[in-house]
Amino acid sequence: MTETPHPLYAKHADTLAKALTAITERGYWSAYPESPSPRVYGETAAAEGEAAFRSYLDADFPLDQPGTRDRVATEASPFGLPLGVRYPHADPDELMAAATAALPAWRDAGPQTRLGVCLEILARLHANVFELANAVHATSGQAFVMAFQAGGAHALDRALEALAYAYAEMTRHPGTAEWEKPAGKGDPLRMTKTFHVVPRGVALVVGCNTFPTWNSYPGLFASLATGNPVVVKPHPRAVLPLAITVRYAREVLAEAGFDPNLVLLAAEAPDEGLASTLALRSEVRIVDFTGSTEYGDWLEANARQAVVYTEKAGVNAIVVDSTDDFAGMCRNIGFSLTLYSGQMCTTPQNILVPADGISTDQGHKSFDEVAAGIAGSVAKLTGDPARAVEFTGAIVNEGVLARLDEVAGLGEVVLASRAIEHPTYEQAVVRTPTIVKLGADAAQTYGREWFGPISFVIATDSTDHSLRIFRDTVGERGALTAAVYAADEKVLDAAEAAAVDAGVHLSCNLTGGVFVNQSAAFSDFHASGANPAANAALTDGAYVASRFRIVQSRRHTA
């Protein structure tokens, strides 16, 4: 059980040190450049990545893992891209047996070696980030640049952030300590103590369709770094990004002399319900999930042998009280609604505006003028189809389309959703955002999540009333994000107090290049764990601390 760190630890020690500093300071830092520009990544990277992506299509995915019964191909690209990738379909018993067998050597390798290997996996994924971005783009419906950023660079940053927390937590105590207790006139009592980091068991990561990498990487790498083998169960419509991830992880593990079965893919057949099967296995001691409230709640209630981290649905809100930059406010909100057609768990849904309007740098604006200002911003961003799709991407599933149909009849439509033809992908399903006016009494509508490009501008009696609705809806249904626009410090403070009470992160007066639906790794926390939308934050101490235990031994000092 002696830990001689693997050379990969030294190779990546500088990156780790910087990440450890970043999580302590929580200012700006990033390890993986977010620009896909050839000036950053080289002239050939984009083409090579795309070619690597294409090589997977209509073929058996190259993954040599145990227990493969047959192959499954379940993906359907929102862009209509033909995929046809056939993944190994594994026997759960064999997956569990393989993961369990891989644990002891990985546990005994110690924190430094595990970090070295995990950081090498991130380096390998980064070296293939265009391949990964193409896979995220094709399966999630994100526009390419967003897929590169959110699904590539930012996902790697979040993974690194989780690794830094995991390392800090595992090493906050020394591996051994000398204990010397005075004993009156006699010799002191002397004991040598050894503290072992012991993983919980097998970790299960259940991926989602919209952010297959960004939402999965923190849990995956936090569990792996703390010694737990990880079984990755991707969403059936977004398998490729995680299959690529598992492939490179296994490659690095094997090269470093470890059992590649420390990371396994659990692709499923349609309607197989594999996540539930795996989540209830006694070997599974950690579950990370992103997706619906219904299923997240089910996991929390039923996977009782495991510690379960969930990110679920919520009703994100913006409280509009006043602004000294009306144009900037409308632009900023409009962009947030348009990005990825509102299919982010962080997209604002409920925009709470006093019915008698607000004061702005352009004078008083009526409720309708505020609604029109935001709608105009969205309309402008989506006016030109070729430009629009670079923001909106494509619609991820039929449910979104059904909600778009349904919502049109529930209030006065300020901005109608439009179908857009994608200039490149003929089969792509693209929809622009809709904005619907509601009264404050329509809580049965705005009080639940309408996932997709659907937002409500809600007429309230006053900003106080808006804050009450904000507290109530977030308290009941949760939220991942909140924003406030107010020119008055007192209103900002009241909004901040409401956000603290409701347990949701708040963005104030965003009018420039920072958007409420975007969080920056190493600085912004994503989700809080303090409201029903999630039971944990990405990424903090609580997110990693329970993924392992300390088991100590003590002996008289020789």
Added chain:
Amino acid sequence: MTETPHPLYAKHADTLAKALTAITERGYWSAYPESPSPRVYGETAAAEGEAAFRSYLDADFPLDQPGTRDRVATEASPFGLPLGVRYPHADPDELMAAATAALPAWRDAGPQTRLGVCLEILARLHANVFELANAVHATSGQAFVMAFQAGGAHALDRALEALAYAYAEMTRHPGTAEWEKPAGKGDPLRMTKTFHVVPRGVALVVGCNTFPTWNSYPGLFASLATGNPVVVKPHPRAVLPLAITVRYAREVLAEAGFDPNLVLLAAEAPDEGLASTLALRSEVRIVDFTGSTEYGDWLEANARQAVVYTEKAGVNAIVVDSTDDFAGMCRNIGFSLTLYSGQMCTTPQNILVPADGISTDQGHKSFDEVAAGIAGSVAKLTGDPARAVEFTGAIVNEGVLARLDEVAGLGEVVLASRAIEHPTYEQAVVRTPTIVKLGADAAQTYGREWFGPISFVIATDSTDHSLRIFRDTVGERGALTAAVYAADEKVLDAAEAAAVDAGVHLSCNLTGGVFVNQSAAFSDFHASGANPAANAALTDGAYVASRFRIVQSRRHTA
């Protein structure tokens, strides 16, 4: 929400700094002297503390808290001491309302102020440690010196340890951070971020009869320091130590300008089941419990709105392979079995010895000779009643007596339990330990906990066999402690590997003044959370990290 630390923070900053260093190094450190000697505490402290204790007897306990319906007196001292203390019996609705109302100001006071106040509470308790020790002694049945140490000084050390972890966790990020992201040729994006520590809600502490303070303090202070109001539900037979704790906590809180309802006593009437009533309240978001496996499992399964920390029962084991200090081994094990008549959650129960004996510094010792050696050590410690009771204390409840009766018929009795007359307390119920020989096939007996002065010496085929039984029983039923005696490093390593697999802390070759059933605050972890005996350790990062959340706000930098 600005945090100007209360002056109490500066007053105790040095103690906090030392505790923070101690939890990082995990060597020897203690803040509260464990010797009740007048040379340490002054000539009058003992008498004053006893007088203070006596002033509570046959009287209404002085606690001015809301919702008192009537009074309850439920204690019965194992020493037969008449107590008759009448505690306020509160309405749960009013307790919850009072605790909830106290939360916001305490939350907004910030980590430093909360730590200052919590450390002042510890100082106040320490100033009254003899009073506390008398209360622990009278209600738990611990001998006085043990009550002073485990129930006073060591409990305060564990509380301070929990406070240090809580503070470290709350302050691992700054309260505010500046974020400046380069934006090509334009001005960088600049945001100022504020990170609020937000408590989960009301915390419930459910105390036990045997260690009313030691087992309750870590959860109580970890929750309070992280901003949660705490409702303390003592065991009906050990109310006084926690009533005194609540009294001084409320006194300090009020003096510091906070709502004393941040700490409330929830004494219960017989058979009221108040813990269950409180644990299921929606306001309760944290539960700390020490006690039976059955009830701990119930809490984990049912108090789903809360994060639940449990310490339950286990089957602690000693693997005896060989020793180069046979006399020291027998003395050390014998003392562990005798202390507090085996009524510690850490007392060894199963002593696994090869049937064909062991090699020692005194030559080969047969299985019977090993059993006789340990029995002889216990017999020597308990031979003189006046001396014996200073180790054994008294028997905490009828269940222990019933088990003593039952076990005598289950195997060959190596050492019979004896009733002893207490030289001071005529009514005291005192029993010396029994040791019973069992075969390895008697797992239906030794495979479950026999709480009390009951241990088994179990004949195994070999040390390998002993280690298999050790893994199986600890894996199935859990354990809080384990020990091994072996002269061979390879056997020690094998035992350490088994302990890591089973997730239990291991003591090796204890022959001197350190005992397997004692753990030192700031150095030894108590429980691991890695086996069924407990779902958390006292005290580590995981124990505090989920007691609060971070809620952030961000604004463009002015």
